Amino acid sequence: xxxxxxxxxxxxxxxxxxxxxxxxxxxxxxxxxxxxxxxxxxxxxxxxxxxxxxxxxxxxxxxxxxxxxxxxxxxxxxxxxxxxxxxxxxxxxxxxxxxxxxxxxxxxxxxxxxxxxxxxxxxxxxxxxxxxxxxxxxxxxxxxxxxxxxxxxxxxxxxxxxxxxxxxxxxxxxxxxxxxxxxxxxxxxxxxxxxxxxxxxxxxxxxxxxxxxxxxxxxxxxxxxxxxxxxxxxxxxxxxxxxxxxxxxxxxxxxxxx
Amino acid sequence: xxxxxxxxxxxxxxxxxxxxxxxxxxxxxxxxxxxxxxxxxxxxxxxxxxxxxxxxxxxxxxxxxxxxxxxxxxxxxxxxxxxxxxxxxxxxxxxxxxxxxxxxxxxxxxxxxxxxxxxxxxxxxxxxxxxxxxxxxxxxxxxxxxxxxxxxxxxxxxxxxxxxxxxxxxxxxxxxxxxxxxxxxxxxxxxxxxxxxxxxxxxxxxxxxxxxxxxxxxxxxxxxxxxxxxxxxxxxxxxxxxxxxxxxxxxxxxxxxxxxxxxxxxxxxxxxxxxxxxxxxxxxxxxxxxxxxxxxxxxxxxxxxxxxxxxxxxxxxxxxxxxxxxxxxxxxxxxxx
Numbered sequence: 001x002x003x004x005x006x007x008x009x010x011x012x013x014x015x016x017x018x019x020x021x022x023x024x025x026x027x028x029x030x031x032x033x034x035x036x037x038x039x040x041x042x043x044x045x046x047x048x049x050x051x052x053x054x055x056x057x058x059x060x061x062x063x064x065x066x067x068x069x070x071x072x073x074x075x076x077x078x079x080x081x082x083x084x085x086x087x088x089x090x091x092x093x094x095x096x097x098x099x100x101x102x103x104x105x106x107x108x109x110x111x112x113x114x115x116x117x118x119x120x121x122x123x124x125x126x127x128x129x130x131x132x133x134x135x136x137x138x139x140x141x142x143x144x145x146x147x148x149x150x151x152x153x154x155x156x157x158x159x160x161x162x163x164x165x166x167x168x169x170x171x172x173x174x175x176x177x178x179x180x181x182x183x184x185x186x187x188x189x190x191x192x193x194x195x196x197x198x199x200x201x202x203x204x205x206x207x208x209x210x211x212x213x214x215x216x217x218x219x220x221x222x223x224x225x226x227x228x229x230x231x232x233x234x235x236x237x238x239x240x241x242x243x244x245x246x247x248x249x250x251x252x253x254x255x256x257x258x
Numbered sequence: 259x260x261x262x263x264x265x266x267x268x269x270x271x272x273x274x275x276x277x278x279x280x281x282x283x284x285x286x287x288x289x290x291x292x293x294x295x296x297x298x299x300x301x302x303x304x305x306x307x308x309x310x311x312x313x314x315x316x317x318x319x320x321x322x323x324x325x326x327x328x329x330x331x332x333x334x335x336x337x338x339x340x341x342x343x344x345x346x347x348x349x350x351x352x353x354x355x356x357x358x359x360x361x362x363x364x365x366x367x368x369x370x371x372x373x374x375x376x377x378x379x380x381x382x383x384x385x386x387x388x389x390x391x392x393x394x395x396x397x398x399x400x401x402x403x404x405x406x407x408x409x410x411x412x413x414x415x416x417x418x419x420x421x422x423x424x425x426x427x428x429x430x431x432x433x434x435x436x437x438x439x440x441x442x443x444x445x446x447x448x449x450x451x452x453x454x455x456x457x458x459x460x461x462x463x464x465x466x467x468x469x470x471x472x473x474x475x476x477x478x479x480x481x482x483x484x485x486x487x488x489x490x491x492x493x494x495x496x497x498x499x500x501x502x503x504x505x506x507x508x509x510x511x512x513x514x515x516x517x518x519x520x521x522x523x524x525x526x527x528x529x530x531x532x533x534x535x536x537x538x539x540x541x542x543x544x545x546x547x548x549x550x551x552x553x554x555x556x557x558x559x560x561x562x563x564x565x566x567x568x569x570x571x572x573x574x575x576x577x578x579x580x581x582x583x584x585x586x587x588x589x590x591x592x593x594x595x
Contacts, residue, residue: 144593165462165487190594191593191594199510
């Protein structure tokens with residue numbers, strides 16, 4: 001069995017990052033074209049863990065599901081979960097391939113997987129569209145990853161969530177930009193897209209525009225300077241902002257393997 | 259004589275009736291400036307502290323003996339001449355014994371008469387259930403045209419007295435009896451009829467309180483904060499017209515509401531807040547603290563507040579409960595991907 005840290009990392013890669021291939025398809029017509037007349041299932045798995053996920057291609061659509069598909073077109077199997085994590089973190093880890101007839105499906109998926117590298121800290125797009133995509137994907141991934149920390153048993157997160165009242169941590173890019181939230185209460189968490197409307201957020205991190213969000217999320221500027229230079233506005237409980245900031249760093253450490 | 263300390267007081271502290279004393283003092287001062295103000299009581303000048311008025315302005319003071327209904331009827335007639343009668347008696351007599359006269363002679367006629375009901379809730383402690391008054395807010399609130407106010411402490415009472423004298427129409431102020439501990443450190447706060455005072459902001463739960471329970475709500479909020487729960491406290495001094503905007507903001511912001519009052523949970527502050535929430539169509543976790551449709555037992559006021567869970571301990575217990583409460587039937591904890 002893989003150790004707890006590797007299980008947690010895999011959970012974030014498979015449940016928080018991998019599903020973002022759908023965002024890539026939505027935002028980039030060039031990638032959508034790759035899905036034309038594509039049908040098949042690409043399974044990802046590791047020998048030492050029950051964690052697994054598959055990508056399903058369905059003639060113009062792409063979807064991600066957790067677990068083992070009963071009849072995948074191709075299976076990308078790693079010896080260890082550590083190798084799977086290395087692969088998704090952008091490192092070198094060679095898997096074995098089963099059912100080679102599914103290679104055309106895998107080839108359609110590879111560009112999407114490469115595009116996920118935009119999530120990594122060393123990927124720094126300079127064009128506005130690239131920045132906008134990175135911001136959107138980061139917000140979606142971070143909110144989801146924080147929920148995975150709880151569901152995956154991260155000690156700090158579980159302790160925080162266990163006795164938490166109903167609290168919303170909201171991230172919003174103003175001017176029609178992306179938004180995401182994390183809801184927690186009494187041991188449970190939920191990551192969501194958009195704005196949670198049923199109550200005021202406990203902590204609301206508001207970015208005035210994509211540029212500001214990009215600078216903060218890529219740590220080009222620190223939180224204090226971001227507030228000072230109007231790249232970030234914090235509403236709600238300041239102490240909650242600190243908590244979530246530390247947890248976001250925890251997510252980054254897990255995804256980069258730092 | 260027992261000495262009041264901290265958050266408690268005793269019925270023996272007859273010389274420390276600060277809430278009543280303040281209103282007696284303020285009323286007298288205002289009457290010295292405004293000759294239209296007349297004071298009335300029903301054999302309770304000393305107990306209700308309107309006797310201060312009697313001592314300073316005896317020509318505008320009337321004691322009707324034990325005849326509350328008669329007093330209200332006369333007040334209505336006097337108000338018709340342009341004077342401003344201020345009636346003071348025990349809350350139980352003002353709101354229950356004289357209820358029909360208050361309704362028909364004051365509210366129906368929209369007479370400019372002010373009623374100060376003292377010894378409300380269970381503040382009369384050992385005097386017993388007959389002298390407790392846990393229904394006055396419900397009764398007075400149900401009368402059209404009536405303004406209903408329950409100040410949190412002596413200083414707020416002073417401001418309430420001043421405010422109702424500037425309001426054209428019948429008003430009811432309910433206060434306690436004894437040495438209610440001060441909530442406000444000074445008079446540097448805004449008081450407006452129908453406008454709640456946010457004493458403390460919070461994100462997780464809102465406690466909406468009136469009268470003596472406001473101070474207990476503040477104590478509970480401070481203790482909850484030590485456990486990581488953020489509690490907003492609204493001093494809802496005006497039960498009618500209630501500050502709907504403050505209630506709806508609390509629902510939108512915290513989604514968990516507790517009301518606390520030294521009164522029955524039927525018809526008082528909790529019911530007024532519930533009406534607002536129900537009309538809004540918004541869902542929230544909701545608890546009403548007060549006397550749960552029962553007659554109060556006899557005891558020291560502070561013991562009774564504790565017994566009925568409307569002191570800081572009881573409110574804190576309710577906070578812990580309501581934070582855990584389920585109220586959304588469509589709860590879904592699956593992450594969106």
